Amino acid sequence: MSTTAPVLPQVVDWDGIDADARRMLLRRPTASLAAALDTAVRRTIAQVRADGDGALRALTRRYDHAELDAIEVDAGAFAVARAALPEDLVAALEEAAGRIEAWHRAGMAGDFEIETAPGVRCGRMLRGIRRVGLYIPAGSAPLPSTALMLGIPARLAGCEEIVACTPPRPDGSVDPAVLAACAIAGVRRVFRIGGAQAIAAMAYGTASVPRCDKLFGPGNAYVTAAKQVVAQDADGAAIDMPAGPSEVLVIADAGARADFIAADLLSQAEHGPDSQTIAISDDRGLLERVAGELGRQLAALPRADIAARALEASRLLHVADLEQAFAISNDYAPEHLILQLRAPEPWLDRVRAAGSVFCGDHAPEALGDYCSGTNHVLPTAGHARALSGVSVASFQTAISVQHVSAAGLRAIGPCALRIAQAEGLDAHARAVSVRLDAEVEA
Secondary structure, three states, rough: OOOOOOOOOOOHHHHHHHHHHHHHHHHOHHHHHHHHHHHHHHHHHHHHHHHHHHHHHHHHHOOOOOOOOOOOOOOOOHHHHHHHHHHHHHHHHHHHHHHHHHHHOOOOOOOOOEEEEEOOEEEEEEOOEEEEEEEEOOOOOOHHHHHHHHHHHHHHHHHEEEEEEOOOOOOOOOOOOHHHHHHHHOOOOOEHHHHHHHHHHHHOOOOOOOOEEEEOOOHHHHHHHHHHHHOOOOOEEEEEOOOOOOEEEEEEOOOOOOHHHHHHHHHHOOOOOEEEEEEEEOOOHHHHHHHHHHHHHHHOOOOOHHHHHHOOOOOOEEEEOHHHHHHHHHOOOOOOEEEEOOHHHHHHOOOOOOOOEEEOOOHHHHEEEEEEEEOOOOOOOOOOOOOOOOHHHEEEEEEEEEEEEEEEEEEEHHHHHHHHHHHHOHHHHHHHHHHHHHHHHH
């Protein structure tokens, strides 16, 4: 750990600061870097589009310090990776996979068909997206859990082809836990590529990496920016959502434990220096104890340097009451929202914007990261105001279908005619009237 004393968050009285100060307190750490990130990732994307596999090898050498021969992982590597892992880890991955699959199955939508008028049957068909690309982070902390979170719903959705990219280790190999998790989830094509270059490869394709229709997965600020760039390009790929640097917001009452809150904040802070953690309470004394716990627990963390940098943008906010706490949370729209309240369930109606909610003292966010069953690929940077976490539906398209008989045309055709006329779209009206006239002539 660095010899420099960490800058720990201090308790701030929300009612004692003005609107501008409040906005600055809740600003995400990467907000000021947006322009620089966009320029950097566009340069990387252009390089991959121009030079393909050669660019992927050069960028991997530069950023991951690894020399690649084959970019795709050999099919035999999955079994080797599984055999190299401790049995208890394999068992834990399989146990988590079972709960993740159960939760996603329970939430799956289905086809349906109804009669909207006599002779008119309208339905919906769900189809798995043909080829999807999964990004599995594996920089300073490989995330086999993400392979489960993405691979399992993709398989349940019926996607024809599932490919994944994950950064290699310095020797060019892929973390064995990530490979084992891919195999458990049903992902059999894995490429040793990370960062914005992986997003570019999956969006546009190279000689080795197939072009994908939609990209999924969390990542650092560069990965997130790259996803947004390719999503705006007609020749690029759709994306699940902006799922960038991790964040958590804890709402706690006077009965909450300071050590639990500090542990939850640090569990997100250790993801990366651009993570953000916030605790809000109507008990100032609790927040002061949390500040003390942060310093004590931080000192014992192996990733203390990373967590300490994240804490520089973390906040401890004292509010007048819990109603105010939920108002702040809804404006912030956190990726993770933890309710360390004596009775959290009655407050769920107040939650309007959050990626995933954890209720009570015994629900650390880490359970959702790994094995409670819910998905941990969630909207960040305030996008939870309008976007949801990954589900089976994220990997599907919904196609509407209508069957219309002659009787059905007679029943609803005049309705269509009148609206088409009001809109001044004569060809629309004629497409209906020519059929109605044919019926009369017959």
